[in-house]
Amino acid sequence: MPYISYNLNQESIDRILEKFPVPEGFNQVLHHVTLFYNPPNDRFEELKKFFKNPVVDVIGYLQDAKALALICTVNETPYRLEGFEGIYHITHSLAGGVKPVYSNELIQKEWITIKPRFRVFGTVELNR
Numbered sequence: 001m002p003y004i005s006y007n008l009n010q011e012s013i014d015r016i017l018e019k020f021p022v023p024e025g026f027n028q029v030l031h032h033v034t035l036f037y038n039p040p041n042d043r044f045e046e047l048k049k050f051f052k053n054p055v056v057d058v059i060g061y062l063q064d065a066k067a068l069a070l071i072c073t074v075n076e077t078p079y080r081l082e083g084f085e086g087i088y089h090i091t092h093s094l095a096g097g098v099k100p101v102y103s104n105e106l107i108q109k110e111w112i113t114i115k116p117r118f119r120v121f122g123t124v125e126l127n128r
Contacts, residue, residue, distance in 0.1 A: 002128045004039055004047060005032035006056055006074070008090070012120035016070065016092070019118070020061065023068055026093035029100055033072050035124070036084050044126075050081075051124050058090070058118050060111040068092040069103040071111045072120075090120075 008016075013030050022028045035051050051074075059078065060071035071078055072088040080086045091103040 001038045002126060003034055004036045004051060005034050005125055005127055006051070006054055006122050007032045007125050008120055008122040012122060015118065016058070016090070016120065019114075020068065020070065020092060022093045023063065026068065026095055028093050029091045030093070031091075032122070032125075033074065033088050033090055035074065035088075036081060038084075047081075048124075048126075054124065056088075056120050056122070058114065058120060060113045061092075062106055062109055062111040064106060064109075066095045066098045067102050067106050068094075069106050071107065073117075 008031060016030060033056060036047050039047050054074050057073045058070050059073055062069055070090040070092050072090060074088045078087050080088060086104060087107045089103055089107050091100045094100065094102065
């Protein structure tokens with residue numbers, strides 16, 4: 001399935017790792033924020049414009065025995081657009097055998113807010 005993502009640049013990945021090292025026994029993922037999964041063809045141009053220059057801040061995190069996820073805001077909201085419900089996040093790292101999609105389950109729990117929030121940078125991409 002295609003998705004629109006905000007792929008993190010190396011400087012942002014390094015900054016995240018300074019603040020949140022990979023937990024022992026986990027494997028690093030730290031690649032992107034999914035902005036929209038399986039965008040409808042009739043909305044693609046609209047979504048591309050909306051996400052042209054997103055402002056992405058890390059505002060919180062949660063971790064369990066399977067994953068570490070970072071909660072983000074995109075253009076000042078943590079909530080994904082209508083039609084693709086959920087919370088913006090970065091799958092930071094996973095325990096062995098755990099798939100990245102697990103982060104969508106993890107982020108339904110209450111996260112820990114971090115202060116100050118910090119900005120991350122990257123590029124918007126359509127992944128097919």
